[in-house]
Amino acid sequence: MSTGNSSAGIEQDAVASALTAFVNANIMARGRSVQPDDDFELMGVDSMAMLKVLLFVEAEFGFWMPDEDLVEENLTSPRALAHYICRRRGLS
Amino acid sequence: MALHSTGKVVSSSNAVLVVQCDGAIDPERVSRSLDRLLRFCPWPAARLRRPFPWGKLHWAANGGGARRRPPVRRRAVATAEELHQAIDAELNTAIDPRREPPLRVLVLDGAPDLVGGAGVLVLTWFHPLMDPRGAQNLLHHLVHLDRHASEAPWGDAVPVFVRGADPRPFKERGRLARKSLEYMRTLPRVQPVSSRKGGAGRVRFRQVSFTERASAAKPWRNTQEIWWRVAVVGKAMRRLWEQQSVPDVPFLLPIAVDLRPKGDLGPTFGNTLAFHFARFKPSDAADVPRLASALRAQLADAVRGGHIEANDAAMDFLQYRPLAMVRRALRWTGGETFSFNCADVTDFPAALDRCFGRRVVNAFHVPAVPPRPGIGVFFNRCAARSNLVVAWIEGVVTDNDVTRIVETVREEMGWIETS
Numbered sequence: 385m386s387t388g389n390s391s392a393g394i395e396q397d398a399v400a401s402a403l404t405a406f407v408n409a410n411i412m413a414r415g416r417s418v419q420p421d422d423d424f425e426l427m428g429v430d431s432m433a434m435l436k437v438l439l440f441v442e443a444e445f446g447f448w449m450p451d452e453d454l455v456e457e458n459l460t461s462p463r464a465l466a467h468y469i470c471r472r473r474g475l476s
Numbered sequence: 477m478a479l480h481s482t483g484k485v486v487s488s489s490n491a492v493l494v495v496q497c498d499g500a501i502d503p504e505r506v507s508r509s510l511d512r513l514l515r516f517c518p519w520p521a522a523r524l525r526r527p528f529p530w531g532k533l534h535w536a537a538n539g540g541g542a543r544r545r546p547p548v549r550r551r552a553v554a555t556a557e558e559l560h561q562a563i564d565a566e567l568n569t570a571i572d573p574r575r576e577p578p579l580r581v582l583v584l585d586g587a588p589d590l591v592g593g594a595g596v597l598v599l600t601w602f603h604p605l606m607d608p609r610g611a612q613n614l615l616h617h618l619v620h621l622d623r624h625a626s627e628a629p630w631g632d633a634v635p636v637f638v639r640g641a642d643p644r645p646f647k648e649r650g651r652l653a654r655k656s657l658e659y660m661r662t663l664p665r666v667q668p669v670s671s672r673k674g675g676a677g678r679v680r681f682r683q684v685s686f687t688e689r690a691s692a693a694k695p696w697r698n699t700q701e702i703w704w705r706v707a708v709v710g711k712a713m714r715r716l717w718e719q720q721s722v723p724d725v726p727f728l729l730p731i732a733v734d735l736r737p738k739g740d741l742g743p744t745f746g747n748t749l750a751f752h753f754a755r756f757k758p759s760d761a762a763d764v765p766r767l768a769s770a771l772r773a774q775l776a777d778a779v780r781g782g783h784i785e786a787n788d789a790a791m792d793f794l795q796y797r798p799l800a801m802v803r804r805a806l807r808w809t810g811g812e813t814f815s816f817n818c819a820d821v822t823d824f825p826a827a828l829d830r831c832f833g834r835r836v837v838n839a840f841h842v843p844a845v846p847p848r849p850g851i852g853v854f855f856n857r858c859a860a861r862s863n864l865v866v867a868w869i870e871g872v873v874t875d876n877d878v879t880r881i882v883e884t885v886r887e888e889m890g891w892i893e894t895s
Contacts, residue, residue, distance in 0.1 A: 430734065431703065434701070
């Protein structure tokens, strides 16, 4: 059980890192990197920037995030989004 | 960013940023900051020039001579109505960028108990000079200079005031621009929401501030996104449309995409926007969540298809062209440009919580509205308030129409009007 939780945590960290790397390379200004726990909104990630993140999720993880899942809880930070992605992958 | 007139200024192309503070603003401090900014950046003193009759307009700083500071004026207002009239006059006293600086500042002193009017800074500019975010950046630079009196206020890191030239070869940019035009040719014929024919007129605006309902507590980030807000405004426009008893033909409207990298100010002057062209039928707006979802899918398709990038290249060719020329380029639209305008300027920067020694209590924009379609609805947020601004050309809609637009948006967003 603990092994399962541990591997899930590692996967979530990896997904959060991938999301963070994408945001820093494609959305943020040079020298203004986000960290996995940073708030997207506070970092200036607007509608279009968030759309790019969702397109990255689609390309990288194979699904288009449905409207009903576009809630604060899932989109607050790279880690929150990673948590959602892992949860969804576990369910599918 | 087209120009409304090729010869003389027949209609105001002004845009304004209104910053309401908790006390009187000293215009001397604003003037000093502008003077100092001109040492680093010529744009506030530039003139719009056309090198050849057939050439593209461009901004030119005074060649080698002293740069003349844009005017900073001061006046008193006693009532909320006078405050509105003062802003209205700023909007409608057209700046002629060929003969005067492309921006000016008005400082308004209000009575201490005047809501939103104890001290107001009104920044007015000729709209192709910069977009609303650029105006916020300009204010940010002025406030920075006010706070840092040294000769090198930015140290070795002087801000980049304009976007760098596109490094891609001309041929590649031309290919992208053509791709954008071809994409636009697939868009439906446009109908403005108003049946009014004609061009220039007086610009009017209405600004209302709201707060979120406590129970709402931001359950859906979706409602903050531009596609949701366009759907809500679409519902309001649908009601105008229905009054005219016209067929259910599609609306077309431009959604501005800010190309600045996030987390930093980015460029201040010039164009940093590309456009996505959203379209939907008025009847689609009956179901806001469904329409918002469809608009999100449209935007996603536009990004996937590279159309935002292509439009960015096209804007480089289209900007500073006369509106008539842009209309010719968009001839498949039947001479109309868009059905209405809608934009969200998002949050007023937290770093501007104080301006020239005063606490900012609210700030909002009134972007320029082209004579056709002659109406725009704009959002922004400041100090826990959501601002809604409706700007229109007189005669395009009635005051009652505007009231209905505001009420529809308030209702759909679940907002409460502030005093």
